[in-house]
Each structure stands twice: as structure tokens, then as C-alpha cells.
Amino acid sequence: MSTTAPAPAPDATKEEPALKPSKDEGDGSSWVAKLTLLFVCVLFTIPTFGLLISSFRDPQAIRQTGWWTVITGGETFSLDNYTTVLNAGMGESFVNSLTVAIPATVIPIMAAAFAAYAFAWMDFKGREFLFVIFVGLLVVPLQVALIPLTRLYNTVGINNDFVKLWLAHTGFGMPLAVYILRNYIGSLPREIIESAKVDGASHFATFWRLILPLSVPALAAFAIFQFLWTWNDYLVALVFMTSGAEVVTVTLAELVGSRGQDWHLLTAGAFISMVVPLIVFFALQRFFVRGLTAGSVKG
Amino acid sequence: MANVVFDDIQKVYPDGTQAVFDLSLEIEDGEFVILVGPSGCGKSTALRMVAGLEEISGGKMLIGDKVVNDLSPKERDIAMVFQSYALYPHMSVAENMGFALKLAKVDKAEIDKRVQEASDILGLNDYLHRKPKALSGGQRQRVAMGRAIVRSPQAFLMDEPLSNLDAKLRVQMRAEIAALQNRLGVTTLYVTHDQVEAMTMGDRVAVLKLGRLQQADSPQVLYDRPDNLFVAGFIGSPSMNIASAKLIKQDGKIYVELDRGQTKLHVPDAALDRYPKAADLDGAPVAVGIRPEHLAPPNEVGPEQVWKGREVGLVEMLGAEMLVHFKTQSPPIVTDDMKAAIDDDEAFEELKRQAAEGGQEFVARFEPGAPPKIGSQIEVGVHTEHMHFFDAENGLALR
Numbered sequence: 001m002s003t004t005a006p007a008p009a010p011d012a013t014k015e016e017p018a019l020k021p022s023k024d025e026g027d028g029s030s031w032v033a034k035l036t037l038l039f040v041c042v043l044f045t046i047p048t049f050g051l052l053i054s055s056f057r058d059p060q061a062i063r064q065t066g067w068w069t070v071i072t073g074g075e076t077f078s079l080d081n082y083t084t085v086l087n088a089g090m091g092e093s094f095v096n097s098l099t100v101a102i103p104a105t106v107i108p109i110m111a112a113a114f115a116a117y118a119f120a121w122m123d124f125k126g127r128e129f130l131f132v133i134f135v136g137l138l139v140v141p142l143q144v145a146l147i148p149l150t151r152l153y154n155t156v157g158i159n160n161d162f163v164k165l166w167l168a169h170t171g172f173g174m175p176l177a178v179y180i181l182r183n184y185i186g187s188l189p190r191e192i193i194e195s196a197k198v199d200g201a202s203h204f205a206t207f208w209r210l211i212l213p214l215s216v217p218a219l220a221a222f223a224i225f226q227f228l229w230t231w232n233d234y235l236v237a238l239v240f241m242t243s244g245a246e247v248v249t250v251t252l253a254e255l256v257g258s259r260g261q262d263w264h265l266l267t268a269g270a271f272i273s274m275v276v277p278l279i280v281f282f283a284l285q286r287f288f289v290r291g292l293t294a295g296s297v298k299g
Numbered sequence: 300m301a302n303v304v305f306d307d308i309q310k311v312y313p314d315g316t317q318a319v320f321d322l323s324l325e326i327e328d329g330e331f332v333i334l335v336g337p338s339g340c341g342k343s344t345a346l347r348m349v350a351g352l353e354e355i356s357g358g359k360m361l362i363g364d365k366v367v368n369d370l371s372p373k374e375r376d377i378a379m380v381f382q383s384y385a386l387y388p389h390m391s392v393a394e395n396m397g398f399a400l401k402l403a404k405v406d407k408a409e410i411d412k413r414v415q416e417a418s419d420i421l422g423l424n425d426y427l428h429r430k431p432k433a434l435s436g437g438q439r440q441r442v443a444m445g446r447a448i449v450r451s452p453q454a455f456l457m458d459e460p461l462s463n464l465d466a467k468l469r470v471q472m473r474a475e476i477a478a479l480q481n482r483l484g485v486t487t488l489y490v491t492h493d494q495v496e497a498m499t500m501g502d503r504v505a506v507l508k509l510g511r512l513q514q515a516d517s518p519q520v521l522y523d524r525p526d527n528l529f530v531a532g533f534i535g536s537p538s539m540n541i542a543s544a545k546l547i548k549q550d551g552k553i554y555v556e557l558d559r560g561q562t563k564l565h566v567p568d569a570a571l572d573r574y575p576k577a578a579d580l581d582g583a584p585v586a587v588g589i590r591p592e593h594l595a596p597p598n599e600v601g602p603e604q605v606w607k608g609r610e611v612g613l614v615e616m617l618g619a620e621m622l623v624h625f626k627t628q629s630p631p632i633v634t635d636d637m638k639a640a641i642d643d644d645e646a647f648e649e650l651k652r653q654a655a656e657g658g659q660e661f662v663a664r665f666e667p668g669a670p671p672k673i674g675s676q677i678e679v680g681v682h683t684e685h686m687h688f689f690d691a692e693n694g695l696a697l698r
Contacts, residue, residue, distance in 0.1 A: 194350075194379075195379065200403055
């Protein structure tokens with residue numbers, strides 16, 4: 001028997017060819033699509049590019065001319081803005097942001113994965129109904145929860161700012177997490193789960209030894225979402241961070257000043273704060289598209 | 300190892316459809332029993348009820364004389380091989396095979412030993428560290444078998460384990476599984492829709508139709524003495540030629556009238572010994588069946604057993620044999636039984652079309668030789684001593 005026979009894989013992790021580009025090179029419509037794509041990419045990238053150039057310019061020059069005037073030359077660039085921002089406590093804010101974002105990503109993923117397994121593979125009364133309610137919570141804007149949540153924390157007696165933020169982000173992230181993970185976990189082949197049952201696996205063993213390792217793409221996809229969201233969050237942090245500890249977004253807002261007079265500092269600060277999300281995204285991006293499509297399209 | 304007993308098992312789904320009716324079947328310790336039937340006959344459901352993957356709505360299920368109705372799959376100590384093999388894609392072959400033992404907290408050294416033994420038997424030694432993705436279909440099938448073997452369970456359950464393989468590999472694996480079962484002597488329940496698999500592999504074959512057990516017997520008995528029209532039509536390839544006919548008595552001898560009375564063939568006592576009730580019928584309509592190999596050149600049978608003036612419709616040369624399709628004016632039996640036995644909507648439509656025209660084609664299996672010309676007239680000898688007789692109404696064998 002050949003060892004390299006390309007037999008179709010009946011397993012859960014097989015690559016999905018669903019999003020392969022069509023090979024209609026000669027077709028005019030593909031060129032239209034490509035040009036549109038190029039246009040949109042450029043359009044979206046220009047402001048970021050402008051921000052990057054501005055961050056190296058002199059505050060005076062920023063106020064007088066647009067960033068594109070540097071093309072004509074004659075202007076001097078410096079790292080002054082970056083030095084000012086880093087000296088204004090950005091380092092500490094970074095640590096605070098990480099302290100918020102990492103648990104606020106890991107906790108909802110674990111909780112949602114448990115829930116998603118139960119919704120997908122455990123039989124209990126009211127399963128569908130509960131799931132609909134859960135996903136329905138996606139439409140509730142988080143702003144309406146801020147005051148009740150503050151009161152709840154007071155009543156229960158949760159005083160630690162970080163714990164408050166972790167719990168808030170967990171709650172706000174759960175509906176989407178459960179939705180994405182349930183769809184993915186529900187599309188794993190039934191026979192694998194039944195086979196585990198026959199092999200003597202309990203629900204927990206099935207979850208831990210099969211579902212989690214097989215759901216890595218979906219977990220990673222959601223991790224990116226949740227991490228970016230908690231890292232970039234300003235409102236929730238502003239509401240619940242009462243002690244001096246500030247996260248990156250709040251520090252940035254303060255740098256700009258109450259009337260926005262120091263916005264040249266924002267340019268450098270924005271770039272510094274972008275570093276971490278970029279690292280996270282590029283580390284996990286290979287799972288990104290696969291994780292999202294695999295949940296919705298049955299493989 | 301243990302016996303498995305279905306005692307009046309029922310399966311009703313929540314929406315009220317009943318998948319299995321009054322199933323009673325005993326599989327002895329070490330026996331290899333095949334559940335076979337067309338799609339939707341409830342065979343997989345029956346198997347899954349043994350595994351504990353499907354709730355039992357009524358009756359008792361026993362494994363090793365213990366009622367297991369309310370036990371989880373884990374507590375039943377059975378191993379199952381799935382159609383898609385259901386290998387764990389993120390584990391190596393060795394991990395796949397040892398997974399159940401690991402869950403049972405068996406000693407690591409013992410797991411390694413048993414995985415090694417199983418891989419020796421199945422020839423998987425070179426692949427133990429590979430992931431399922433890097434294996435061919437046949438190798439995956441073996442891993443699935445290995446996963447069952449290492450557990451030394453009370454019984455093996457196999458749900459169409461070969462249907463994902465190509466034809467050649469299927470024949471090879473068919474023999475391997477049968478040999479393996481024979482060697483290990485583990486009670487095995489094997490589900491398939493392929494009647495060739497059913498005939499070649501098992502000690503006993505249980506034929507199901509629409510959730511009801513039709514007949515459970517050794518393959519040869521099923522073939523030679525089908526209990527009803529469904530079993531007669533389902534077992535055998537090419538399948539039995541079945542037509543409506545009449546039995547008449549003349550001069551103390553019994554004849555079968557084919558072609559709506561135009562052909563009369565003598566039925567010897569040997570056939571009537573097997574179907575005693577047929578001897579009592581005179582002029583009554585019956586369903587008669589004759590297997591392709593019991594149609595022969597005219598010189599092999601008595602003069603009153605020759606079917607004259609048959610027009611050849613098609614000849615299939617298969618090397619070792621020659622299948623000759625010839626036209627008859629004997630209407631086919633068009634019932635739900637036959638529809639289930641054919642298990643192919645298009646083929647059944649074709650049969651209905653032929654019925655509307657008042658005839659059908661019979662298939663004869665001849666020794667290879669000079670093939671008759673299509674459209675020519677031939678004479679066919681009918682070994683009527685091997686003919687089968689069924690009630691035209693309810694399809695039961697006339698015994």
C-alpha cells in the first residue's frame with residue numbers, strides 16, 4: 001500500500017478549499033475586483049501612513065502644513081514625539097493594558113468554549129432556547145450595562161480595578177465567543193465525538209482531549225477579536241479604572257490634553273500602542289480566516 | 300467476550316417515527332453476525348443501540364447476560380468502528396489506538412505493549428507516529444480496527460467500515476477483517492448495505508427491511524431458502540429473477556405457467572419438497588423465483604423444462620461467466636417488498652415500466668462461450684427443481 005496516497009481526509013482539521021481564488025485570469029470581472037481591492041486598501045492605508053509621517057515631524061510643522069508636504073523635502077525628522085510619550089508614563093500603561101487584556105481574553109475563551117461544547121454536544125432541556133437568548137445578547141449595547149454593573153460591583157464588594165475590568169470584558173465578549181465557538185465545535189464530525197464516548201471518555205475528557213485541540217483555529221480567531229477589543233477599549237477602562245492605574249488608551253487621551261492641543265503626541269502614542277495588536281494579529285492571523293469560515297461553512 | 304441479545308427491541312424517535320420494530324436476535328459469544336438491508340432499514344440504529352449511542356425505546360438489550368439498556372457507552376465495554384473511521388486527527392496512530400486505554404488509566408507500559416501487539420497484527424508498525432492525515436484509506440481503516448482490538452472488548456461493532464474504500468481495497472479488507480475476527484474470536488456485529496459483504500464475511504446474516512427483521516441465518520441458507528420475496532430479491536448478485544406465474548396440476552404432475560400462460564414448465568418434486576405449500580395450489584397465482592445460475596443451456600435439463608423462443612436483450616461477458624439477458628412476457632412483481640429489495644429508485648422505475656409492458660428481462664448465468672447475438676431467439680433450460688415459490692399477496696415463502 002502506498003504511504004502517500006492522497007486519500008481524502010475525513011478528519012476535522014482538514015484544510016478548506018472554500019476560499020480559493022478563482023482562476024479566471026482572462027475574465028474582466030476579476031480585474032475590476034482587484035482594482036477595487038487595491039483602491040480600498042490604499043484608501044484605508046493613507047491615513048495610517050500620514051499618521052506615521054506626522055509622528056516624526058516637528059509639532060510646529062504639524063500645525064502649519066499637511067503631512068503630504070514632506071514629499072517636497074526640506075523638513076527635518078526627529079524622535080522627539082516618541083521620547084515625550086515614552087517619558088509620560090506610557091511604559092506603565094503598557095503593563096496595565098496587558099494586565100487587563102490577557103486575562104480578559106483568556107477567561108471568556110475558556111468559559112465560552114465550555115458553553116459552546118454544551119450547546120453543541122450535550123442534550124439538555126431548553127438548549128436551543130438558551131442559545132438563542134445568549135446570542136440575542138449580542139444586540140445589547142454595552143453602554144447600558146455600565147451603571148448597573150458599577151452598582152453590582154459595589155453591592156458584591158468587588159474593589160479591584162483589574163478584576164472589575166476582567167469581569168466586564170468577559171461578560172461583553174461572551175455572546176460573540178459562544179456564537180463563534182458553538183458553530184465551530186458543532187461542525188466537528190459527530191462520529192469523532194461518538195467514538196470518544198465509546199472509548200470511554202466523559203464529557204470533560206471529550207472536551208479537554210478532543211474538542212479543545214481540534215478547535216484551535218476558532219479559539220485563535222476569537223482570541224484576536226477579544227484581545228484587540230480589550231486592548232483598544234477606552235470606555236470600559238475609563239469607567240472602571242478608578243485608582244491611578246491607567247491603560248494605554250486612557251494615557252493617550254490624557255496626552256492629547258483636554259482641548260486636543262497636544263495632538264502631535266497622539267501620532268507617536270498611537271503608533272506605540274499599535275505594536276502589541278500587530279504582534280498578536282500576525283502571530284495568530286494564519287488561523288483567522290480559517291477559524292471564521294470553518295465555523296460557518298460545514299467542512 | 301460475550302453474547303449480545305436483542306430482546307424485542309423497539310426504537311421510536313421523538314417525532315414518532317419508528318425505526319426498529321420488535322427486533323429479537325441473539326448473537327452468540329464469538330459469533331460474526333452481519334446486519335444487512337437497504338438504506339433506512341434500521342440496521343445502523345440497531346447497532347447504535349448496542350453501542351449506547353441511541354436510546355432504546357422498548358425491549359431489553361443484553362451484553363454478556365447483563366441488561367445494558369441504561370448503561371452509557373463507556374460502561375458497556377464495546378468497541379466500535381465507524382464508517383468514517385472517526386480517527387482523532389490531532390493524535391498519532393499510536394495515540395489513537397491507545398486513547399481508550401489511557402482514559403481507562405491503564406499503565407503506560409501496558410498501553411505500549413498492547414498497541415504494539417495490535418500494530419503487529421495489522422501491519423501498522425511503520426506508521427505508529429504518523430497522523431491520520433498522512434495515511435491512505437486502507438491504513439486508516441486498519442487504525443480504526445486497531446483501536447478496537449487494543450481494548451479487548453466484549454464485542455466489536457462495525458458500522459459500514461468498508462464503504463469509504465475503493466472497490467479493490469474493499470475486497471482485500473473484507474478478507475482481512477473476516478480473518479481477524481476469526482483469529483481473535485470476538486463477538487462481532489457488522490452493519491452493511493452491501494449484500495456481497497454480508498454473504499462473504501459473516502457466520503450469520505440478519506436481513507432487515509423497514510425496521511423489521513426478515514430472516515437471520517447462515518449466508519447459504521439465506522441464499523437457498525429465503526423466507527420471503529424481499530430476502531430472495533435482496534440476497535444474490537445478479538439478483539434472483541422473480542415473476543408472477545401460475546401453478547397448475549396436470550396428469551398428476553405440477554407445472555409452472557410463465558409468459559401469462561404461453562409457457563408451461565414441469566416442476567419436479569425436489570422443488571415441491573422445499574416448498575410443500577406450493578404443491579397444494581392449483582391454478583393460483585404465485586410469485587416464482589429462479590436464480591441466474593439455475594438457467595442453463597437446454598440440453599442440461601429435461602424436455603419439459605425448456606423455455607423456448609426467448610429473445611436475447613443483452614449479453615455481458617465477464618470472463619469466468621456470461622450473463623445473458625432475455626425477454627419474457629412474465630410480469631414482474633411490483634410491490635413495496637421488491638422496491639425495498641432492489642433499493643434503487645431508477646431500477647425500480649425501469650421494472651415498473653417493464654411491468655406496464657407486460658413482461659421483463661430475465662438474467663441467465665451461462666458458462667462463457669460464443670455469445671448469442673442480441674435480438675436472436677434462444678432456448679433456455681430452466682432448472683425448475685431449484686425454483687422458489689412465494690405467496691403472490693404477502694410475499695412469504697410457500698412452506
